[in-house]
Structure formats: structure tokens, C-alpha cells
Amino acid sequence: MAVQRWIRIHALVLALLVCAASGPAAARSYLAAELNTREYAALDRAKTVVILPAAILEEHGPYLPAYTDGYAAQRLAHDVADAAVGHGWNVLMFPPIPLGSGGANELAAKYPFPGTFTVRLDTLRSIYMDLADEIGEAGFRYVLIVNGHGAPNHNRALDQACAYFDDTWGGRMAKLPRGWPPPGEDPTAALGEQARREDNASGHGGIIETSVMLFLAPDLVDPAYKTAPAFTVGSGGMPAVAKRGDWPGYFGAPRYSSAELGARLYQRDARQYIQDALAVLDGTAPRVTPAAAPARDIDDAAIARDRAAEKRQQDWLRKKGFR
Numbered sequence: 001m002a003v004q005r006w007i008r009i010h011a012l013v014l015a016l017l018v019c020a021a022s023g024p025a026a027a028r029s030y031l032a033a034e035l036n037t038r039e040y041a042a043l044d045r046a047k048t049v050v051i052l053p054a055a056i057l058e059e060h061g062p063y064l065p066a067y068t069d070g071y072a073a074q075r076l077a078h079d080v081a082d083a084a085v086g087h088g089w090n091v092l093m094f095p096p097i098p099l100g101s102g103g104a105n106e107l108a109a110k111y112p113f114p115g116t117f118t119v120r121l122d123t124l125r126s127i128y129m130d131l132a133d134e135i136g137e138a139g140f141r142y143v144l145i146v147n148g149h150g151a152p153n154h155n156r157a158l159d160q161a162c163a164y165f166d167d168t169w170g171g172r173m174a175k176l177p178r179g180w181p182p183p184g185e186d187p188t189a190a191l192g193e194q195a196r197r198e199d200n201a202s203g204h205g206g207i208i209e210t211s212v213m214l215f216l217a218p219d220l221v222d223p224a225y226k227t228a229p230a231f232t233v234g235s236g237g238m239p240a241v242a243k244r245g246d247w248p249g250y251f252g253a254p255r256y257s258s259a260e261l262g263a264r265l266y267q268r269d270a271r272q273y274i275q276d277a278l279a280v281l282d283g284t285a286p287r288v289t290p291a292a293a294p295a296r297d298i299d300d301a302a303i304a305r306d307r308a309a310e311k312r313q314q315d316w317l318r319k320k321g322f323r
Contacts, residue, residue, distance in 0.1 A: 010089065027088050028090060029085055029090070029091040029093055030043070030092050032050075032092050032095065033095050039170070043092065047088065047090055048140060049091055049281060050094065050135055050142065051077050051081055051146045052094045052143065053070070053074050053076075053077040053094065053096040053148075054096075054099075055069040055096060055098055055148040056100025056101075058080065058103040058116050059103060059114055059148065060250060061205040061248050061249035062224070062249030063221060063228060063250070064250070065212060067202065068205075069149045070096055070098055070214055071217055072266070073147065076146050076176075079270045080146055080176065081093055081278045083274040083277065084277060084281065087282075089142075089281060094218045099118075100149045100154050101120070101121045102152070103118055103151070104116075104249065107242040107298060108239060109305075110185050118308040122310065124154065124157045125161055128157065128232040129164050129165075131163045132169070136171065137234045141169065142172055143162075143171070143173035144159055144280065145161075147177070153299050153303070155175070156291050158175045163288070163290050172247065172280055174277050174280045175208060177273055178276045178288065190261075191261075195256035198232050198252065199252035199253040200252060203251070204250060205249060205251060205252065205254060206250060206251025207254060207256050207257050207322065208255075208265055209250075210254040211261040211265055212260045215265075218259060224252045228250075228253070230252065230255075231244075232251075232253070
């Protein structure tokens with residue numbers, strides 16, 4: 001019996017020595033929603049990057065779901081996570097944050113618009129600044145916001161939250177992608193001249209987003225896109241189209257979309273997101289200086305609407321004696 005006990009102890013010691021000799025545990029990805037306190041405490045802060053998938057509930061016309069930006073951001077976030085793990089980083093993946101500012105209907109001041117549910121610019125910025133404080137106070141120093149929404153005010157708020165984290169906690173918080181559109185390959189180049197002319201590089205609900213959704217989640221795309229009329233952006237820009245009485249919530253010509261094109265578009269985007277993420281993590285990406293003021297009349301008008309909503313809310317709170 002004593003011999004058997006000695007053998008078991010010897011085997012245990014040998015196993016521990018082998019584990020120690022093999023070096024630190026391999027990098028891996030964790031879901032923030034699933035970890036307990038011991039697991040959080042065990043994370044190596046110096047080699048863990050927090051990933052925040054960021055998007056918006058925003059109308060994308062009659063053929064695409066309101067969370068189109070979010071589905072793309074979630075998939076991109078997981079691809080970025082895989083790349084980070086492959087480069088020796090642990091990943092702490094947060095649940096998607098479906099809050100944003102500036103739906104496309106804002107271009108024509110059409111409120112409300114079916115499918116768009118935004119928060120005020122100040123609210124959005126506060127959410128990410130609050131998270132920056134919580135994450136920084138917990139000891140994490142690397143944060144990536146995988147963003148899927150392109151509105152100027154929305155992106156300005158995220159950039160400002162990133163700069164706040166850097167200045168306050170001495171780490172690195174960055175929004176992806178860092179530059180847009182990605183340089184080089186244009187997967188839409190193979191489209192016919194008529195398709196390219198009708199779509200005119202639409203950034204909302206046209207060939208690009210419809211194709212990507214046909215690749216990512218075809219069951220969420222209404223088949224009627226195949227006969228969708230074109231809403232081509234001309235010299236007046238997107239606002240001129242959005243102000244039309246018959247504007248359905250998208251720009252361009254989605255009927256030319258395909259899953260094959262969506263796969264090429266998605267792969268191009270994923271390469272850019274991953275490249276940007278790794279540059280942030282290895283310290284070669286320059287820091288972004290966020291813009292301090294809106295750049296367009298549309299942005300100013302959106303902020304004025306935000307201010308009116310804030311006043312309405314604060315007046316009600318004061319009236320009720322809440323604080």
C-alpha cells in the first residue's frame with residue numbers, strides 16, 4: 001500500500017514538473033459572460049485583450065434586418081479574436097453592445113423610422129467611457145472595439161472613449177477598423193457597368209451590405225431584394241435621396257447582390273480588421289486624435305435633437321423629484 005501511494009505521489013510530482021517545463025498555458029478566448037470570479041482573477045492582464053463588439057439597431061430597408069451592422073461586427077470580432085489568440089493573446093470577449101448613434105434616417109431627419117433605435121451621442125460616449133473605467137480599474141490594458149456602424153457622430157464618440165482610456169489608464173483602447181475603405185482590392189470591380197452605376201458604391205443597404213448578409217445570414221435577407229428598385233446616390237449625396245417621399249431606407253441597387261460577392265467583401269474586411277488589431281497589440285499602430293466637433297450640418301442637427309431629448313428627460317426627473 002505504501003509503495004502504491006509513493007507511486008501515485010511520484011506520478012503527480014512528475015506531471016507537475018512536466019507542466020511547468022512546458023511553459024505557460026496556451027492563449028485562448030473567453031466569453032466574459034461565462035467567467036466566474038476565480039477565472040477573472042486568473043487572467044494575465046498583460047497578455048489579455050478585451051474585445052467589445054459594437055453595432056446599432058438601425059433600419060436597413062425592407063430587405064435586410066435592423067441588426068445588419070451587428071451581425072457583421074460579431075463575426076468580425078470572433079475572427080479578430082482568433083487572430084489575437086494565434087499571436088499569443090488571451091481574449092476576453094464581451095457580449096455584443098447593440099447601442100449606437102445616427103441611423104441612416106438621420107440624413108433626412110425622418111423620425112421615427114421603422115427599425116432604428118438609437119441612443120443619444122452623450123449616452124453612447126458615456127457607456128463606452130464607463131466601460132473604459134471598469135475595464136481599466138480591473139487591470140486590463142488592451143481593449144479593441146470591433147465597430148460595425150459608420151455614422152460620423154457614432155465613430156467620434158467611440159474615438160473619444162478610446163482616447164480617454166489611453167490617457168486615464170495608460171493602456172491602449174482602439175476602434176476597428178482604423179481606416180476605411182480598406183486599400184487595395186475592390187471586390188465590386190467585377191460587377192457590370194450598369195450595376196456599379198446604379199449602386200454608386202452605396203454604403204447602406206445596397207450591393208455591399210446585401211451581399212455580405214447573403215454570405216453571413218442568408219435566411220435573414222428578404223428574397224424580394226432580387227427585384228428591388230435602385231435608389232442611386234447622385235450629386236446631392238445621400239441626404240437628397242433620403243428626403244424623397246418614396247425612400248425605403250436604403251441606397252444603391254441591392255438586386256445585383258450575391259453571396260459570392262459577399263464572401264469576397266467579408267474576407268477583405270476581415271483582413272483589414274485583423275491587420276489593424278494586430279498593429280494595435282504589437283504597438284505599431286499610431287494613436288487616433290478624435291475630432292472634437294461635428295463636421296456636417298446633419299451632425300449638428302442630430303446633436304440638437306439629442307439635447308432636446310436630454311432636456312425632456314431631465315425636466316421629467318426634476319418634476320418627479322428623482323436624482
